[in-house]
Amino acid sequence: ETGVTQSPTHLIKTRGQQVTLRCSSQSGHNTVSWYQQALGQGPQFIFQYYREEENGRGNFPPRFSGLQFPNYSSELNVNALELDDSALYLCASSERGTPGGYTFGSGTRLTVV
Amino acid sequence: GEDVEQSLFLSVREGDSSVINCTYTDSSSTYLYWYKQEPGAGLQLLTYIFSNMDMKQDQRLTVLLNKKDKHLSLRIADTQTGDSAIYFCAPKAAGNKLTFGGGTRVLVKP
Secondary structure, eight states, X not given: OOOOEXXXXXEEEOTTOOEEEEEEOOTTOOEEEEEEEOTTSOOEEXXXXXXXXXXXXXXXXXXXXXXXXXXXXXXXXXXXXXXXXXXEEEEEEEOTTOSXXXXXXXXXEEEEO | OOOEEXXXXXXXXXXXXXXXXXXXXXXXXXXXXXXXXOTTOOEEEEEXXXXXXXXXXXXTEEEEEETTTTEEEEEESSOOGGGOEEXXXXXXXXXXXXXOOOOEEEEEEO
């Protein structure tokens, strides 16, 4: 079985620009969650998608949005980038209703200059 | 919302046991997870415990849960240099989301 893959691995953007990050979930997993991990901190929950709909959101502004596709892959979009958006963005997939935890990808390192 | 606290740093000699502690606030947490993160990498699931259990052992890993005090610990037996990493405690509560602590950096000295 394949794990969670994220692309790109690294990205540099200018303040005010928009960015799209991509995630392919692990085979058999139907739920995708996105986390932001600032340097030296624990991951913070952005939102979760299940059956192509947002299913829970953390304390992030509306300029953070997402999509889930029928094959359970997902995108995270961030508009009007700010310097504080610089972080490691982690995607995690899981199978809803099972205790097995989330499988994380290696992340996308976003730097906003 | 849920708050999760962990100590920042732990130094241990190779071959000794490591104990990483975590406290949380949401008593409705159903499953509690431990993840490991190596430099520049994503998160690796190590183990988890269901909230109605007190202890779970998984090879070198032992998880202890004190639900009354909302305290979780991870013991690593015979700690190796490859265990040097950041360890995160992450309870799962309502909304099916994980809340992470700030992480404990473990340094294993030879």
